[in-house]
Amino acid sequence: MQLTKEHFEPISVDLRQAEEIKRPSLSFWADVWRRLKMNKVAMASLIFILLLVACAIFIPIFSSHDYYTTNLAGKNKPPSAEHWFGTDDLGRDVFVRVWYGARISLEVGFAAALIDLIIGMIWGGIAGFYGGKVDEIMMRIADILYAIPYLLVVILLMVVMEQGVVTIIIALTITGWIGMARIVRGQILQLKAQEFVLAARSLGADNNRLIFKHLIPNALGPIIVTLSLTVPTAIFTESFLSFIGLGVSAPVASWGTMSAEGLAAMKYYPWRLMFPALFISVTMLAFNLFGDGLRDAVDPRLRK
Amino acid sequence: MEKRDTLIEVRNLKKFFKIGDNTLKAVNDLSFEIKRGETLGVVGESGCGKSTAGRTILRLYEPTAGDVLFEGQSVMKLNHQEMKAMRRNMQMIFQDPYASLNPRMTVGDIIGEALDIHGLASGQKRKERIQELLSLVSLNPEHMNRFPHEFSGGQRQRIGIARALAVEPKFIVCDEPISALDVSVQAQVVNLLQQLQEKMGLTYMFIAHDLSMVKYISDRVAVMYLGKMVELADSEKLYEKPLHPYTQALLSAIPIPDPEVERKRERIVLQGDVPSPMNPPSGCHFRTRCPKAMPECSAVEPVWKEVEPGHFAACHLYN
Numbered sequence A: 001m002q003l004t005k006e007h008f009e010p011i012s013v014d015l016r017q018a019e020e021i022k023r024p025s026l027s028f029w030a031d032v033w034r035r036l037k038m039n040k041v042a043m044a045s046l047i048f049i050l051l052l053v054a055c056a057i058f059i060p061i062f063s064s065h066d067y068y069t070t071n072l073a074g075k076n077k078p079p080s081a082e083h084w085f086g087t088d089d090l091g092r093d094v095f096v097r098v099w100y101g102a103r104i105s106l107e108v109g110f111a112a113a114l115i116d117l118i119i120g121m122i123w124g125g126i127a128g129f130y131g132g133k134v135d136e137i138m139m140r141i142a143d144i145l146y147a148i149p150y151l152l153v154v155i156l157l158m159v160v161m162e163q164g165v166v167t168i169i170i171a172l173t174i175t176g177w178i179g180m181a182r183i184v185r186g187q188i189l190q191l192k193a194q195e196f197v198l199a200a201r202s203l204g205a206d207n208n209r210l211i212f213k214h215l216i217p218n219a220l221g222p223i224i225v226t227l228s229l230t231v232p233t234a235i236f237t238e239s240f241l242s243f244i245g246l247g248v249s250a251p252v253a254s255w256g257t258m259s260a261e262g263l264a265a266m267k268y269y270p271w272r273l274m275f276p277a278l279f280i281s282v283t284m285l286a287f288n289l290f291g292d293g294l295r296d297a298v299d300p301r302l303r304k
Numbered sequence B: 001m002e003k004r005d006t007l008i009e010v011r012n013l014k015k016f017f018k019i020g021d022n023t024l025k026a027v028n029d030l031s032f033e034i035k036r037g038e039t040l041g042v043v044g045e046s047g048c049g050k051s052t053a054g055r056t057i058l059r060l061y062e063p064t065a066g067d068v069l070f071e072g073q074s075v076m077k078l079n080h081q082e083m084k085a086m087r088r089n090m091q092m093i094f095q096d097p098y099a100s101l102n103p104r105m106t107v108g109d110i111i112g113e114a115l116d117i118h119g120l121a122s123g124q125k126r127k128e129r130i131q132e133l134l135s136l137v138s139l140n141p142e143h144m145n146r147f148p149h150e151f152s153g154g155q156r157q158r159i160g161i162a163r164a165l166a167v168e169p170k171f172i173v174c175d176e177p178i179s180a181l182d183v184s185v186q187a188q189v190v191n192l193l194q195q196l197q198e199k200m201g202l203t204y205m206f207i208a209h210d211l212s213m214v215k216y217i218s219d220r221v222a223v224m225y226l227g228k229m230v231e232l233a234d235s236e237k238l239y240e241k242p243l244h245p246y247t248q249a250l251l252s253a254i255p256i257p258d259p260e261v262e263r264k265r266e267r268i269v270l271q272g273d274v275p276s277p278m279n280p281p282s283g284c285h286f287r288t289r290c291p292k293a294m295p296e297c298s299a300v301e302p303v304w305k306e307v308e309p310g311h312f313a314a315c316h317l318y319n
């Protein structure tokens, strides 16, 4: 066929029509929530964590038992209607003690994460934002601190402080914030060179606006993911320190101390080890699975 | 052409980056003027310092040396408060439509940020002004509550243009505003920029890496090589009678739509790669690839001079 000019006809494109947008408008966080909801494992973990928090708060309040009253007549009883998880070698209710232990674990986990966040964000934020010499000096200091093993810090702290939750939190955060600071610094360093930050500067934005409107909102995804993975690490470390006798001391119940006591009598009264050990494992698993799911939801490109 | 007054005067502008113990001379001694209402095209290969030049002129980077005069006033000597006011005069449109809009902000807030910073409008007036700006760049004003990722590259670039226009600037650096776009939308964006220029009397510094697009929209064109300007002339003149061997080579690489001419034309193929800006050749930076290089080219750096009225070049052939 011979094509002539007449075969061609300009199509008029209605610009407005062409610019119609079909997808519903979602903010970044609404989109994260949508992706997270589709992840069954992460959602199950989230529900478990919320239940754990609720139980840790309420069960010790409403239970008819407490964690310290001993009853030598009823020691080492197996699980029953009266004592769901049995009793320990002093006749204390293991069920209530496990929830007291949950309180300590969650307190340590969340407190350590929060302190890491605050110090890490300020330290890493300043280093990344100002860059150059400031950055170099600040990160060098962080590197040096990072080289100190936390076990050493705990033992040293024990010398000057009372053994307990506060000491554990301090020991954990003395070096724990460095991971967060590195993440924040990396994010800020990368973001501040981006064109939208230059654009804001060319409009005359001051440092406050740059930090709070442009840099932090864009760094928040990785920060929250790091945070969600800090919690289980801190919980585990608390249990471990209590297990080896460097954590909370009797009569306070912690999953770590309960496991240590349970281990001694594992052969005859296995529930005394089983319940706290189970709680440590499942809680760690739930936080880690939730953190992974959150990471995928925040940045789908990272998914393997 | 009518006589226009000078809006921007760049004087011996330098911007060096420290990289380890080395110095990268990204912009090395630029001097030129931009007249009010004109479009100055700036071309050069990737990495020759075009973006750095644009950003330093707007003082997004502090210059290593030199100054920029805006309507005769020194930009680099302004204090913090004066600089903020000066920013209303000079804006930038960026290269990457994906990286140049904050993904966590709505389009309304992106455009409205300029209004907030300078206290130009608030409340209902702010909203009206944002919608007006969106219409100005042919976007649907109802989309102001949407996020950047919902728009195409071309639309995003329009949002970037609206943001720059919000402060009613006189001068805009367009840093390769179309390089990242589909060919089909490139023309739309260029046309929009031209319409806006006519309507608002804007002055552009239009950065590109390809001479053919720049010719179409520029009154004058500057050619850069390794941080230096090598030639500057009216665009007609530059295309008809390029003086610098580098410009000649660039021009010869553009295909001509007439097959007769195209076949007979001699093509200058440049030898070798662009040397590292960290360690540029002595004398004339272009000498390692120049087909006309002479002994003195490696010894003496050619001076930037007006070879013919309004036609500048830096090459020993014209001394």
Ligand SMILES: Nc1ncnc2c1ncn2[C@@H]1O[C@H](COP(=O)(O)OP(=O)(O)OP(=O)(O)O)[C@@H](O)[C@H]1O
Residues within 6 Å of the ligand: B017, B019, B024, B026, B044, B045, B046, B047, B048, B049, B050, B051, B052, B053, B209, B277
């Ligand atoms: N912030 C910076 N720090 C260090 N070096 C930089 C920085 N910005 C740019 N450079 C270097 O300066 C040189 C010029 O870069 P510039 O971005 O100005 O080039 P360009 O001409 O815009 O290139 P393109 O066409 O790729 O955008 C390059 O070698 C680049 O690596």
Ligand code: SF4
Residues within 6 Å of the ligand: B244, B245, B246, B284, B285, B286, B287, B288, B290, B291, B292, B293, B294, B297, B302, B314, B315, B316, B317
């Ligand atoms: S100065 Fe010499 S090397 Fe440089 S462009 Fe001119 S002729 Fe070529």
Ligand SMILES: [Mg+2]
Residues within 6 Å of the ligand: B050, B051, B052, B095, B175, B176
């Ligand atoms: Mg560039």
